[in-house]
Amino acid sequence: MSTAAESGPKPRKERKGNADMRRRQILDATFRSIVANGLAKTTLATVATEAGLSQGVAVFYFKSKGGLLAEALRDQYQKYEDRWQAKLAKSSQDPATRLRAIIEADFSPDICNSETLSVWFAFWGEQKFTPQYAEVTEEFIARRTNAIGEICGELIPHDQAHAVQVAEWIDSFTDGCWQKLHLFPREYAREQALEMTFGLLRTLFPDKSDSFGHLTPDGDK
Known part of the structure; x- marks a missing residue:
């Protein structure tokens, strides 16, 4: 049977570590997308494809294409x-x-x-x-x-x-x-x-x- 610790929310440090990893993954994918497609043709979809993630994940962390590119x-x-x-x-x-x-x-x-x-x-x-x-x-x-x-x-x-x-x-x-x-x-x-x-x-x-x-x-x- 699962313990409360196993079923409860992840520790804050672990959650932040996962978030940082995802942001890094998306930013690296944005760089690759710009190199491959140019800035104008880089979209949340091309970035998500490069990162191997869903487009919704990119939106969750960066809200919009403009926000993602500025952060890149x-x-x-x-x-x-x-x-x-x-x-x-x-x-x-x-x-x-x-x-x-x-x-x-x-x-x-x-x-x-x-x-x-x-x-x-x-x-x-x-x-x-x-x-x-x-x-x-x-x-x-x-x-x-x-x-x-x-x-x-x-x-x-x-x-x-x-x-x-x-x-x-x-x-x-x-x-x-x-x-x-x-x-x-x-x-x-x-x-x-x-x-x-x-x-x-x-x-x-x-x-x-x-x-x-x-x-x-x-x-x-």
Whole structure:
């Protein structure tokens, strides 16, 4: 005979664990659906199929297609932020080393690859028309922009206005590299983009050129 514990509700921790697992399953399926179908053709049905779940489960956790896609974008940005924050945490306090760490995160294989880039650009192409996407982007980009701006301020302490300008140049350059990698994958490689960015940093900070040395075969100095 079943005991009361066996027939009663699951403990709160276990229920939350199951919910987190389901949300993760659905978000991963959303990523795959966008890669396979594009953003416009990704629906709750395509996501449910990718996840191997019923459409009702996706609706239960995310309420609507719009809510799911906004959360999928947030999930992408969170992975990206976790990556560059982790690289920063492992670097020294030297500002040039910290700047290199952020740039390396930009071009790490798990962040900068054909599938991930296709998802980034799918969302960015729509954010002008979807305020939710723009809000998520602004929230995460602001933290990265501030981090690079603070580092450039340390590298150019005598001219803060120029430091802000340099930070914008770096941001625009890496964005351009991502765009080329996305549009011309046969002509550009991730390692090439990283090397080009280091070349820019050696030009901007010639007294710190040793910190932005060339890549070794495994992609690290």
